[in-house]
Amino acid sequence: MAVGVAARPTVPRADTAPAVEATGLGRRYGEVWALEEASFRLERGQFLTVLGPSGSGKSTLLKLIAGFERPDRGHVRLFGAEVDAVPPHRRPIGMVFQRLALFPHMTAAGNVAFPLEMRRFDPREIPARVERFLKLVRLEGLGGRRPHELSGGQQQRVAIARALVFEPELLLLDEPLASLDVRLKEEMQLEFRRIQRELGVTTINVTHDQREALVLSDRVIVMAGGRILQEGDPETVWRDPAHPFVARFLGVGTMLRGRAEAGPVLRIGERLLPGRAPNPATAPRPGQPAVAALRAERVRIAPADGADGDGTRLAERLAGRVEDAVFEGERVLYELSVPELAGLRLRAIDRDPGGHARYRPGAPVSVQWSPDDLLLFDASLETGSDP
């Protein structure tokens, strides 16, 4: 990076330290802790997505990292240096805001040049650099336009270029894609991924879109009620949710309630359903109330009188009835009632195109799944930190 000393932010670095290290971070508004306790590490060059419902404290976490607000407890270290006393404009951070916050009185190029001017880059170097980053976000030739003369997606790109142009060491994204329509959103997600790989900048992305989290990230943090419920890589979080809320938020399907027995097994009435506890810390204790998440896409449906569809070992086989069948194009979403499980409604997803609309509402079916796909948790967690 051909950048003068003055241009580099003032945070000294230990080269092996993680990019971000939060310890016991908390922030309170009045009596309410918007962020109760957040501790995590993010290695350099990684793409982290913070996933959580509205009000879970995601933006608060970003504000503390960016330095817009001071933590009421805990500390942030950036690249090994304590930054609690460093004001936001001296942190090595670029940020894309939820409402973009482009400067309305400047052109697109003016917006992108602004951080370079503020960070005292060599004025002779600025035009070329602006040009290069406008090109990176595919806005060549549009630099002369004002923000209001650009489309939503183009404004988005200006905001990205402005956040990246001074080659920050950390990029923060606060739901910048939330307001876009689905197609543009998916396009911009891939764009983020491409640019992030190209520049190798450590990134924290905030969203409540679970798909976006899975698509983009090296690491995922799931938050609820101001706490971190799980941290891991996307596949692990998807496969082994550590908390019933994580399972539900990732759109698992159906939550079943009963009592736990050793095995682990979920008992509902007289029925014993073998399952699996993905995380020892949140596993139910035998005899105690338990909650289980059943993946909708792993529930098999067969005709009521038929044999198993394939050779896999399917432990359970329950009699049910189709209550509703929603055709969604690439899949059909079924709602099934299962009298034996106290009339519980199960969700099942059928992705077999040939099988679309095979079962009509009212049809009797048999329902099966593998014990691997029934995830058991301690039921007291649900009331504990339910957002």
Next chain:
Amino acid sequence: MRQLPLAGGVALALLLLLAAPSLVVAGASLTAGGIVQFPPEGLSLRWYGRVLEAREVRDAFLRSLEVATVCTALAVPSGTLAAIALARWRFRAALAIQLYLLLPFTVPLIGSGIGLMLLFGELGLLGRVWPVGIACCVINLPFMIWAVAASVNALDPELERAAASCGAGPVQTFLLVTLPAVAPGILAGALVMFVLALNEFLVSLLLVDARTVTLPVQIYTQIRAVITPDLAAVSTVYVLVAAAAVLLLDRLVGLEIFLRSR
């Protein structure tokens, strides 16, 4: 759709009613005769020529310009900072200040005018021109604050955070981002303050003496002597100046800024 002609008719009637005084005075100013009357008696611009020749009128106009300039020059910085402070920070005096902002509508001008007359008399400032500018600024400042506050309230607070994340310190952020973003409000407020001060009558009447009358006072004095059509001509010039200011405002920042104030 059926009501449309009716609504249009009512609107037209109202517009005519609002415009009537200006139209009448403009018509009267074009008379070729020697007395103010409407409709005019023949058409001519001779009374406009008379106005240009009349020294007292010209001097009074220049004094009014001075008053308006002093008023605007004071109102822009103080009103802008006050509006930003009011919109941004909650403090204990906020309610009192909200009340103050209603003053122009509630306290009769003659009241504020007498107060200022006593104060300026004490300070020995009566009979000079520039103190009238200060007086106009004091009395009309709420209009300035409203105009700027409308812009500040429409300002996205993320804009200033964005500036910080670009590396701009607090002073740079204020000068390079906040001020330009509220510039439309400042401009609108400045124009309003200028026109109000240019037209200000009652307070000037109390603060000036015979040698330092402003234009509205000059017109008033002349009315009390003989009413000649040159007064109608001066009034018409006034209306045109005000109209020009409104047009300028619309061209520069758009009038919707006033519709946005809360």
